[in-house]
Amino acid sequence: MTPRVLVVGEAMLDVDLDGRASRLSPDAPVAVVDDPVERPRPGGAALAAALAASDGARVVLATPLGNDADADRLRALLPPEVEVVALPSDGGTPVKRRVLAAGQVLVRLDTGGTSGSWETPPADLEAAVSAADAVLVADYGRGLTSLPALRELVARAAERVPVVWDPHPRGGRPADNTWLCLPNQSELARLDGSEPTGIGEVGDAARRVRERLGTRALAVTLGERGALLVQGDAPPAVFVVDPVRGEDTCGAGDRFAASATVRLARGDLMSEAVEHAARAAAGFVAAGGATAYGADATPTPSDDVPSHHDGSTARDTVARVRAGGGVVVATGGCFDLLHAGHVATLQAARRLGDCLVVLLNSDASVRGLKGPGRPLVPARDRARVLASLACVDAVVVFEEDRPDAALQEIRPDLWVKGGDYAGGPLPEQQVLDRWGGRSMVLPYLSGRSTTGLVAAANRNA
Structure with a gap:
């Protein structure tokens, strides 16, 4: 009503x-x-x-x-x-x-x-x-x-x-x-x-x-x-x-x-x-x-509150680091149920440069990749948890299956992914080549995964 x-x-x-x-x-x-x-x-x-x-x-x-x-x-x-x-x-x-x-x-x-x-x-x-x-x-x-x-x-x-x-x-x-x-x-x-x-x-x-x-x-x-x-x-x-x-x-x-x-x-x-x-x-x-x-002359509804994960913070961060001659690092993923393996990868990625921007799959994007039961945690909450980490300088939520458009806007010097991508070219490399960006893989912390956590929770339910 x-x-x-x-x-x-x-x-x-x-x-x-x-x-x-x-x-x-x-x-x-x-x-x-x-x-x-x-x-x-x-x-x-x-x-x-x-x-x-x-x-x-x-x-x-x-x-x-x-x-x-x-x-x-x-x-x-x-x-x-x-x-x-x-x-x-x-x-x-x-x-x-x-x-x-x-x-x-x-x-x-x-x-x-x-x-x-x-x-x-x-x-x-x-x-x-x-x-x-x-x-x-x-x-x-x-x-x-x-x-x-x-x-x-x-x-x-x-x-x-x-x-x-x-x-x-x-x-x-x-x-x-x-x-x-x-x-x-x-x-x-x-x-x-x-x-x-x-x-x-x-x-x-x-x-x-x-x-x-x-x-x-x-x-x-x-x-x-x-x-x-x-x-x-x-x-x-x-x-x-x-x-x-x-x-x-x-x-x-x-x-x-x-x-x-x-x-x-x-x-x-x-x-x-x-x-x-x-x-x-x-x-x-x-x-x-x-x-x-x-x-x-069009007021913004209060239900449509602008998020600081919309790219503005990332743009400011990247501009500041580049002005000082620093290295911009980016990584991406769903980060549903953030665990120690995620944190270890993010901390390692941050040490490779002077700022770390996380490109985060939206809820619709996660569903397309993981199935109708995911994500377990909505994007707004996932972004907030990520942004609270000392090693993360900015978070950008993207809607597509792949972060190509977000990468094009941020234009990182390094694109870092977890160890499960080792052994083959990263799909984002073609985008990175447009400005000379490089990709790297960091090993995951052994035995940690969101899928494993979900399975364990279901067994104990």
Whole structure:
């Protein structure tokens, strides 16, 4: 069933003006940005609504919206799955403009009004609350979340469905009965009046703030470190994410909040929703953040989290080693049920050069090679285990039966395979010849094999 999500908060029109800056102005010590390209996108609560829709939810966005050209422009940027309920607004539609040079923000210009006041909730807002499977309050500190009528409406909703509150330093405290509050670490410090640094201190502060706010749970977003969740008397749960590359974190909080809300609307446990949201936010930053959304106006679903095993880490590693005159080594295989023989081969391969890239057969590729009962371990988990080894510098998952395309991209100096290939030419040598790559065979550690492990497990079952 398609979940119905209500996003309540202040929507904005975000506009990036990105150009080149290679000189200073002659009349002031400021950069001159040449030929800026304008990229508009939904911002604030509107971005959260668009991201929730990309996760497959039917979304109602209830937001103060002016009657002006910027409001029309913002509506046009929203996906068709988002229905807008316009609440009273004072002044024009909020617009946040960032001026960038080569992706670096130079200055931000904010215009627009604040939320209008009302004593009785509009009928269409009450209807949206009644129909929602979950509510996300995206507070951007413009007065909406301080309105008593809204707070009462949200508190009543929380008696029936999950309510997630994404706070703002200038906003109101979460409404009564809120299920999940989502401060980042700096917001947690303001709420607690402390400066927690270590993960233990963050956990203590999160527990104090949750108890004071009266929410069922509180999740602190920790940027590249993931998230920490406290609920009830249970110890804090920490969800560590894989490191990602990404310079623009704008919108990561909205990605986290939208993902957690949709997951709760689908019936996930609180811990499951927060863990998924942490991975989704990391993937959002890795994919370029809100800037990338502004470039193509298509948000990435949180179920489609970019993997750091997609070749980007390998390309960076290879480029760095080659720049220093080093030797690039690659090996490949299924590595289903990683065992001591695999580790010995990988360690030996790494000693032959200055980096080791592992080309890993995808699940479909393993099935084609090994049969319908394999793999026993999915590619994402196999890649994660391999990447954790000190001797492995990068992992690339490939879909074909043979890694020819991946080899062509990595272009290793040495291609290393296990000892069962001894006595005949390696099938990949023809590809290696295109750039002068060499192949070598390393002996396997005697008596270790995945097939043997599977057979032994079946005998003992």
